[in-house]
Amino acid sequence: MRKVDPAKHRARRQYILHAAAQLFAAKGFERTTTAEICKAAGMSSGNLFHYFPNKRAIFHAIFEEDGADSGESKAERLARAQASDDPWAALLEVVELLTADAMNPVAPPLVMEAVVQAHRDPELDALLGRDNAQEHTAVATLLAKAAAAGQIDPALDPHDAATWVLALIASLYTSAATDPAFRPAAQLPVLRLILQRFLKAPPLDVHPPRA
Template sequence: MRTIDPAKHAARRQHIVQAACELFATQGFERTTTAQICKAAGMSSGNVFHYFPNKRAIFLALLQDDKDDKTERLARATAGADPWAALLDVVEFLAAPAAEPLTPPLVMEAMLQAHRDPELAGLLSQDSTDEHSVITELLTKAAAAGQIDPGLDPDHTASWVMALIASMYTSAATEPSFDPAGQLPTLLLIVQRFLRGEPSEHRSSAG
């Protein structure tokens, strides 16, 4: 029996996912064909289907591509000694990918497909729940440490922070003139003023 090299197998899967990424982002899931994915990956359909059973599996893998790194990053944030600094880091971490050209349209396409795919809807819902939980925890800790307005409800406030982050993606996907990278500092400043009521510079009061 031929031995499978885990690293090579993972690299091949990643290659297919990356080849499909631009197609899904520019054409959408429905209009992208497996033949197009095979051509973009430079592989036969037999090779592609050896790694993924169908087009949907590739799409799901693409959306979950950075899940482990994201989970680790959020876990580090909640374990940090300074919840205010960690909160700003999390907001920046979650919002920054909006500046990547393919990410906003992929996010919009995922939201569209979630209405038709219960499994995908569940994955997106779990991601949102995890993010909301971390932000709520950091807000609670920051309020207890006197770093933000203690009168803010952590759960409700987390929802508003996430709405601000989400607006980066929707604006980037729907407004050609919107510059996510240029708008990120403004987003961080809005969050700071919202939570603390002062125009402090990002990171300056976190140390």
């Protein structure tokens, strides 16, 4: 056959990305050298740069890998959730979808690193921004529908509330990255409790007295 299967080329790329992700998570982008990536991937410098044009492209590719492996892409699952006729249940599914990665030990530090790098890398910033906008739209849509269906407090602004829902989810990653004692899986119920109490309508007409 002609042309070395593109499948093999793709597999090799994935292997490099996997090795690089570990390093970037442990040491950050700048302190991870291409030489280390070569060693971890078991190949030479000349070969590494045959697969990726530069170090930054490797980092980007880690966050571009979407769908393909799983049956359904994240975007598809978000879209399907938005169309649900039980917005609250759909919201809980979205929360589960977005928190799943936090259980993977490399994800939290990797996400932190990506956020920091996005400050000085417009391309990465745009990439993460698109992801975040997608998630924000999905959550805000569900919150609006849930409010209309009487499932949550209708007084909440869907946009602001969605921002905080995503912030709480992000806390799972930042806390895991910061505090070695923090176990995302164990804290998931607390996260759900906070969301429920925050979003569910105030019990009666109780107005908490604040001085």
